[in-house]
Amino acid sequence: MGEKKEDKSKVHKLALRGSSKTVAEFFEYSINTILFQRGVYPAEDFSAVKKYGLNMLVSNDDQVKAYIKKIMSQLNRWMVNGKISKLVVVITSKDTGEHVERWQFDVEIFNKPNKSRSTKMAVDKENAAPDEGDGAAPPPPGKTENEIQEEIQAIFRQITASVTFLPVLDGDCTFNVLVYANADSDVPIEWGDSDAKEIKNGEKVQLRSFSTSNHKVDTMVSYRLAD
Amino acid sequence: MAAPSVSTPIKSHHGLFSSKTAGGRMPLTPSPRTRTVSVATNLSTNSSPFTPPRPAQSIHHREPSTQFSRSVSRSVSKFAYQHSPKSNIAKGKQSPRHLDLGISEWTLTGTGPITQTPSRERGRKESAVRSRAGKTTVRIPYNAADRFIPNRMASEGLVNVGSAKQDENSRPKTRNGEGSTVLANAASAFDIGGRGADGDLTAGLENLGLDDDNTTTSYQRPNPDSVAYESSLASACGVSMNTRILAFKPPPPESSKPIDLRSQYNRPLKPANAQSAQFRRRIQTAPERVLDAPGLVDDYYLNLLDWSSGNQVAIGLERNVYVWSAESGTVSSLLETSPETYVSSVKWSGDGAYVGVGLGSGEVQIWDVEEGTKLRSMFGHDARVGVMGWSKHTLSTGARSGLVFNHDVRVAQHKVAELVSHTSEVCGLEWRSDGAQLATGGNDNLVSIWDARSLSAPKFKKTNHRAAVKALSWCPWQLNLLSTGGGSYDKHIHFWNTTTGARVNSIDTGSQVTSLKFSNHYRELVSSSGFPDNSLSIWSYPTLVRNVEIPAHETRVLHSCLSPDGQMLATAAADESLKFWKVFERKAGTSASASREGGVGSKTSQMAKQMTIR
Numbered sequence: 001m002g003e004k005k006e007d008k009s010k011v012h013k014l015a016l017r018g019s020s021k022t023v024a025e026f027f028e029y030s031i032n033t034i035l036f037q038r039g040v041y042p043a044e045d046f047s048a049v050k051k052y053g054l055n056m057l058v059s060n061d062d063q064v065k066a067y068i069k070k071i072m073s074q075l076n077r078w079m080v081n082g083k084i085s086k087l088v089v090v091i092t093s094k095d096t097g098e099h100v101e102r103w104q105f106d107v108e109i110f111n112k113p114n115k116s117r118s119t120k121m122a123v124d125k126e127n128a129a130p131d132e133g134d135g136a137a138p139p140p141p142g143k144t145e146n147e148i149q150e151e152i153q154a155i156f157r158q159i160t161a162s163v164t165f166l167p168v169l170d171g172d173c174t175f176n177v178l179v180y181a182n183a184d185s186d187v188p189i190e191w192g193d194s195d196a197k198e199i200k201n202g203e204k205v206q207l208r209s210f211s212t213s214n215h216k217v218d219t220m221v222s223y224r225l226a227d
Numbered sequence: 228m229a230a231p232s233v234s235t236p237i238k239s240h241h242g243l244f245s246s247k248t249a250g251g252r253m254p255l256t257p258s259p260r261t262r263t264v265s266v267a268t269n270l271s272t273n274s275s276p277f278t279p280p281r282p283a284q285s286i287h288h289r290e291p292s293t294q295f296s297r298s299v300s301r302s303v304s305k306f307a308y309q310h311s312p313k314s315n316i317a318k319g320k321q322s323p324r325h326l327d328l329g330i331s332e333w334t335l336t337g338t339g340p341i342t343q344t345p346s347r348e349r350g351r352k353e354s355a356v357r358s359r360a361g362k363t364t365v366r367i368p369y370n371a372a373d374r375f376i377p378n379r380m381a382s383e384g385l386v387n388v389g390s391a392k393q394d395e396n397s398r399p400k401t402r403n404g405e406g407s408t409v410l411a412n413a414a415s416a417f418d419i420g421g422r423g424a425d426g427d428l429t430a431g432l433e434n435l436g437l438d439d440d441n442t443t444t445s446y447q448r449p450n451p452d453s454v455a456y457e458s459s460l461a462s463a464c465g466v467s468m469n470t471r472i473l474a475f476k477p478p479p480p481e482s483s484k485p486i487d488l489r490s491q492y493n494r495p496l497k498p499a500n501a502q503s504a505q506f507r508r509r510i511q512t513a514p515e516r517v518l519d520a521p522g523l524v525d526d527y528y529l530n531l532l533d534w535s536s537g538n539q540v541a542i543g544l545e546r547n548v549y550v551w552s553a554e555s556g557t558v559s560s561l562l563e564t565s566p567e568t569y570v571s572s573v574k575w576s577g578d579g580a581y582v583g584v585g586l587g588s589g590e591v592q593i594w595d596v597e598e599g600t601k602l603r604s605m606f607g608h609d610a611r612v613g614v615m616g617w618s619k620h621t622l623s624t625g626a627r628s629g630l631v632f633n634h635d636v637r638v639a640q641h642k643v644a645e646l647v648s649h650t651s652e653v654c655g656l657e658w659r660s661d662g663a664q665l666a667t668g669g670n671d672n673l674v675s676i677w678d679a680r681s682l683s684a685p686k687f688k689k690t691n692h693r694a695a696v697k698a699l700s701w702c703p704w705q706l707n708l709l710s711t712g713g714g715s716y717d718k719h720i721h722f723w724n725t726t727t728g729a730r731v732n733s734i735d736t737g738s739q740v741t742s743l744k745f746s747n748h749y750r751e752l753v754s755s756s757g758f759p760d761n762s763l764s765i766w767s768y769p770t771l772v773r774n775v776e777i778p779a780h781e782t783r784v785l786h787s788c789l790s791p792d793g794q795m796l797a798t799a800a801a802d803e804s805l806k807f808w809k810v811f812e813r814k815a816g817t818s819a820s821a822s823r824e825g826g827v828g829s830k831t832s833q834m835a836k837q838m839t840i841r
Contacts, residue, residue: 041482063480071475085470174479183469194474 019214020079023107026152026210026217027087028072031177032058033156034089034103037163040175052153071177074188078181082109086180090197094172098224099197101166103159106218143212151210155219158207165205166223199224254544255518255551255558255805508749510765512777514806515795518551520544525785525801527697527714527741527757528613528627528654528670530572532786532799537579539596540788540797542805543570548584550596553790561594562601574615574622579791583622585612591624593636605634605641613654614697618662618679625653631667633682644682648675657699659706664725666709668696674711676725687728693717698743700752702768712740712754720754722768734771736764741784746811747793753810755798757783763798765810779806 029051036046036057041064046057059065078084084107091101178194181187199222207219522545523531531543540551541561546569548561564570564586572585581602584592589608594601610627617623621643622634631646631653646667655668664686665677672692675685689711698712698720707726713719720740722732739757746752751774753765761784763777780800787798789811796808 040479045483061480061483067477067479070477074475172482174482176479177475179473179475180470181473183471185471185473187471187473190476191473192476194472196472197474 016082016214017080019212020076020082022148022212023215023217024072024076024079026155027075027105028068029056029058029156030103030105030159030219031068031071031089032056033159034091035059035064035175037160038091038101038166038169038173040091040173052149052156054153054156056156070190074191075179078179078185079107081185083182083185084179085182086178088178088180088197090176090178091169091173092176092197093169094174099199100169100173100224102197102199102202102222104220104222106220108216108218110214110216148210148212151208155208155210158219159221162205162207162221166221167225198222201225253519253558254521254547254549254560255542257516257518508774510775510777511809511812512775514779515809516807518805518807520799520803520805522547523785523799523801523803523805524569525782527695527739527783527785528652530574530614530654530697530786531570532788532797532805533573533575533582534788534790534797535575535579535582535596536577536791537575538791539575539579540805541573541575541582541596542799543573543584545569548573548582548594550582559599561596561599562592571611571613572615572624574617576617576622577619583615583617583624585615585624587611589626591615591622591634593622603636603641605636607632607634607642610652613652614656616656616658616665618658618665621662623656623658623665625649625656625667625669627652629653629669629671631656646675646677646682646685648685648688649673652695654695654697655699655711657701659701659709659725660703661706664707666699666701666711666725668692668699668711670695672696672713672717674699674721674723676709676723676728687723687725689721689723689728689730691721691730692719694739698740698754700743700745702745702752703747704750710743710745710752712736712743715739715758720766732769732771734766738762739783742787742798744787744789744796747789748813749811751811753787753796755779755784755787757785761800763787763796763808763810777808777810779808780804 032046033056035041036043036059041059041061045059045061045064047060048055049058050056059068075084075087086107087105089103090099091103092099176194176197178197179191201224202222203225204220204222207221209216209218211217520542523542524545529543532540533542534540534553538553540553542549542551546564546566548570549558550561551558561582562584568586568588568590570584571587572583574583574585575581576583580596582594582596584594586592589606589610589612591605591608591612592601593603593605605622608624608626608628608630612624612626614625615622620635620637622636623631623646624634625631629647629649629651631649632642633644633646634641635643646665649667649669649671650673651670653667653669655666657666659665663679665679667675667677667685669675672690672694674687674689674692674696676687676689678686692711692713694714694717696711696713698710700710702708702710707724708731709723709725711721711723713721718736718738718740720734720736720743721730723729724731736754736756738760740754741757742755744753745768750769751765751767753763756762756764760776761778761780761782763779763784765774765777766772767774779798780802782801784798784800787796789796794809794811794813796810797805798808799805
């Protein structure tokens, strides 16, 4: 039994790496898409790239690219270690400082390797002991790359289509990226604790989700209701 | 052709009056020199005018293998953090769970009121390091070099851990600073619990960490009164106490310009000024033909080139006027002036039968081209006549004196009007196509717009240009639109509404504007420039987008004129060449009306057929 378990965890770890990469990549395109669709940066700064069978718009601006790259490099590391439960892109009005739109991506990790209980004291050792029966949803039956891509494609179509119901953003806006990380995550100094930047009395719309062998990502947008 | 293959001798142009044609190059013969060279250069630059050079360098260029955290520690935390053992990452120890356990151990057994404020508690730790006083000897596992920097955010958890073990009743939530509100939540919850009922506490303990996956929707700093309530509420909602919300702290880059989403949603995918290739008109950037123009006087103030409605090109080269037939490619010398003067301007009459020739002496001659005979000479100007313009039987002449005369060429007393407004040489003069208005530009930087019915004073005088105004062009599709281009110190093209006198648009071209021509069938105009570009630019109107810039000549382009069918532009430059450019080419497949879509109705229907030059 114990031996079998170990084997499983090995396989699991390899798959986890690829799955994390898929999810992180999805985040990167999501951030770019949101920045484009919501007009955080001018449309001329974006160029189309073929991805997920769609024309994805990715920023050309060197500064924006570098900024996203910095976020992504850390995000990748956290993803691989399974430290992240949410990624949030918050759009904030520059004039009022009010949070006007909040895109939240919930990450669920199947067979979370460092799933723990409150009774566990040795945090550092958790990684070595994958826990079973912790109540996480069972991994879905194996999906092909194509199926995953189609699911992701559907999300991006939804994000793009959501401009039809999202209120027009007046004035200049800026954005912030939040991450809900496990408390035991390594945190570089460029990342700091924050409040959730929730939208007061916001309307929430759940978009589609996609799942890989190890992750399930839900998408939700909340926005300020028009006055 | 007069001399099909003449080798170009060494250029021996000594002065204005040196006779070039006798010994050397024949005028208006194909130029072996300029032709090969210019074609080659134009080919090589063919692709460039469309695409501006793109900066290849990224701002944050660094090798991909460079680790993010390393770069951070190198750049940001070089001074404050680098030598600290904690570096920029506080590993593990800041876990709230860690903290929870620490607190709970103490709060379960601990009693007594709060004796320490957090700041004093910190001071106490400091004192421990200094071995001054201490209730307990706590092993503090870190070098305390930077421990007391108040703004340290990433390692607040560490302080918590230490403090919780050291002082059982410390309340981390009251620490000032931006510590984790989650931690504060948790700690305060236990704090309350510790002083309250043990049952609450244990309940809280159990709730903690059971629901790892779930997160709270809002982390508010708790009001002490509601902490207990929130704690139970949080557990009821399945709030995780061991998740931190982290924000990427560096501010995002500023947007380069304000954005209106409304326009963005209705926008084509590609930006408007860089139209995609399939919609952009292709413009040939190589000359169709290059002819030699030896002895062309390099003088901005003269107007020595004109193309007739009969498809003949007249060019004044020093003392001669040559006529080059675009139909047959033959060249004939129309006239040669007396040795003491030179040709300063040529202009075809509207029907293409006569050419007016202005001379340096102030004399104006009218020649019948077919017969090759002079019809009459008109005197009156006492300075050179640098510019002329026909309106039916009226020939307007502008002279160095600043005076403009209107001559009725049919009558003996030819001078019918004297237009006084310029104080310096008149170098630009253009009749509107309907003959109702006349625009003149001069070396006094003035643009005068005249009403043909009252020539005693200009209708408008425009002083916006800061250099001589030679380039003038009336818009074919909007009669009251005039464009004017200024000289070296001005470099601007201004657009005027000649009904109201208002300036409606402006372009800064970046170089001397030597001529301007509106296209007859595209909503575009072409400008020729002198120093520094010596180029042709084609502008869309009214968007004022520069569609293409063609490096045209080696020296400044002095004159330009459009072919009667409006497709071809001839340019003469100080490099003594005459070049023909198919800048407003109409596609062969499309009918004349289709290609003029969004363009201009044809005034010259007889020229609708494809014109050829030989």
